[in-house]
Amino acid sequence: MSNTVEEIKTESGRNRNWIGVIWEQYSVLFALLVLVVFASVLSEYFLTVANITNILRQVSIVGILSLGMTFVIILGGIDLSVGSVLALSGTVVMAAQVNYASSIPVSILLGLLAGLLLGLVNGLLITYGKITAFIATLAMMTIARSLALYYADAGAISGMNSAYAKIGNNYALGIPIPVIIFAVMVFLSYVVLEKTVFGRHIYAVGGNTQAARLSAIPVFRVTILSYMICGLTAAIGSVIETSRLNSVSTSTSGNMYELDAIAAVIIGGASLAGGKGRILGTLFGVLILGVLSNVMNLLNISPYLQGVVKGVIIVAAVLLQRRE
DSSP, rough: OHHHHHHHHHHHHHHHHHHHHHHHHHHHHHHHHHHHHHHHHHHHHTTTHHHHHHHHHHHHHHHHHHHHHHHHHTTTOTTTTTHHHHHHHHHHHHHHHTTTTHHHHHHHHHHHHHHHHHHHHHHHHHHHHOOOOOHHHHHHHHHHHHHHHHTTTTTTEEEEHHHHHHHOOOOEEEEEHHHHHHHHHHHHHHHHHHHSHHHHHHHHHHHHHHHHTTTTTOHHHHHHHHHHHHHHHHHHHHHHHHHTTTEEETTTTTTTTTHHHHHHHHTTTTTTSSOOOOOOHHHHHHHHHHHHHHHHHTTTOHHHHHHHHHHHHHHHHHHHHHHH
């Protein structure tokens, strides 16, 4: 009889383990599917092709920023400067075209280099400067925004290049170009994080920095490269945003994007303590935020209350992580 009881307990434990694994791996996907079902019931316009395309286009910029944020959060850090980096990179792109008559490829390259440079500075401050990620990126947030505001006198830089505007507004094979760029970035980020030695090093450093250092993992190099990737994704987001509008507003461009990016990564299952997170989880987190915003707009819910819903979702995601 005792053997039977033990077998039942063992089998029960295995079932709980399987349930825990399934929940940990797919809970964010389940949440997205449930949200989509409710949204389709609440609004007849939700599942239209035009609306789904609109959602994907709207989330593309924050989605790309969220991919870079995934790298630094898994590392055990955070980057509060991505919104301001986007604004400054966008200022570089538009200024190169409007004020210096640079070609589109050159102006884009300069914007991407600006994002990489700002990410490099963040990484150097955190590693060699031994400043916490929160403080270092908070300082960069104010510095980058101030530089953009100073250059444009807190105004906007507008262009007239219709060829550049095509990046943010045109379609390829019936799909918006920003969505294609986002999809490519998801694939590349997935490969780097999941299939390379560098990606494994990020998880190792985030899981236990001291153990990673004792294992001969170049902690400083991994950290610096991760923040450079985060800066680069912000710069890529700036290209999409400035091309969509053919201008950059130095005071509002990228405003609060860092919070949406962090929210998407956390909702996707990453831990602010580091060592945990997945690119696909971030993708689903981005889509959850996009669907939430879209359905609230369809239902004419005040934009001033939409932040409350996002906040509740973030808190719920963190509480669920603690129960695992």
